[in-house]
Amino acid sequence: MTMMTPHPLPRPTRAEEVDIPVHDARALTNEGIRARIRLDGQDYTLRITRAGKLILTK
Known part of the structure; x- marks a missing residue:
């Protein structure tokens, strides 16, 4: 008997997420x-930390 691995279901896409503009943080910081x-x-200041996280401060 062979075990079949289920295929992951595609993540549902919400209509709001499709229309959100995408900006690359590295491009924003030159x-x-x-x-x-x-x-x-x-x-506001957008900062990329050493760990690769984003911080937005006023």
């Missing part, structure tokens, strides 16, 4: 570790 993002006159 291959550095920081970028300034402005929203309604307020500046």
Whole structure:
């Protein structure tokens, strides 16, 4: 008797996720570790940590 491995089901895609713009963090930082993002006159700092995580601070 042979065991069959089930194929993983495709992850359902929500309509909202399809329309979300994608921006590469490395491109935003010009291959550095920081970028300034402005929203309604307020500046925020996007930082890539050594561990490869993103931090957004005001």
